[in-house]
Amino acid sequence: MESQVKGVESGSGQPIRRKHAPEYKITVASKLDNLAKIGAFVADTARRLKMWNETILDVQVAVEEACTNIITHAYSLKSDKPITVGCRLRNQEFIVRIRDFGAAFVPDSITAPKLGKDITERRSDGLGMYLMRKLMIRVKYKFDEARGNELTMVKRLPEPEPPAPEVPVGA
Amino acid sequence: MAHSCRQSELKPNIIACELYGRADAATAQQLKQELHDLFIQNKPRLVVSVRNLEVMSAACIGVLVDFHRQALAKKGGVRMVGVNPNVKRVLDLVELSEVWGSYASEEEAIKTFK
Helix, strand or coil, rough: CCECCCCCCCCCCCCCCCCCCCCCCEEEEECCHHHHHHHHHHHHEEEEEECCCCHHHHHHHHHHHHHHHHHHHHCCCCCCCCEEEEEEEEEEEEEEEECCCCCCCHHHHCCCCCCCCCHHHHHHCCHHHHHHHHHHCCEEEECCCCCCCCEEEEEECCCCCCCCCCCCCCC | CCEEECCCCCCCEEEEEEEEECCCCCCCCCCHHHHHEEEEEHCCCEEEEECCCEEEHHHHHHHHHHHHHHHCCCCEEEEEEEECHHHHHHHHHHCCHHCCCCEECCCHHHHHCC
């Protein structure tokens, strides 16, 4: 499957009243080699929407971890299944929706990894989901056998700094 | 390819590994195999340069944690060189920054192995 990138926003240059903010999408095949393509798409879209670099990295890492889980667990490494990633900016929130048609799971059944300085006690299972939850303010799964599974992750953008007070000329 | 492992030019029993570009789930399996091969050659000390690494994934961290855990029994472990802000962000979140350290050079990292 070739990847398809679609920016839903049209190019009139005029403000368009819409119910929802425009969403940019990519659909790729479920190959681990496509993680780089997904990460680049998310980073490019975030840059286009004027997000800050640190925020971009957080979203990119979270999305790649989510897609890694889809490929390895939901699709059991089958490489010809679709993954669609959509990004949009709304009310100072960067919203990512990831759709797949793989096996459902119970998110709460994923135990948190055991961290800490004693590495002999550490457990790496669930590290990807742990990162997703640490990097994004909301991570929500919706499973639907017919319509596909949908993961929504949200990153709140830092509030813009208020404009500096005007200083009278010559003060 | 996102990594290259070689014998350290400074000390023969230490492995110097450079991770660059992306260390994601696509490359983690190959890294795991290479580190396993080195470990069974009785080389449990690993210095990892991440200066040019853009993305460090949970899969890559898992591989390095497994190596470190096994290596501790042989007085080995993992040390990090050139930790950039992208890598630090992730290592801080998974509480590994202090475990693996952040050294300016391979030489400095090697000195910490006793």
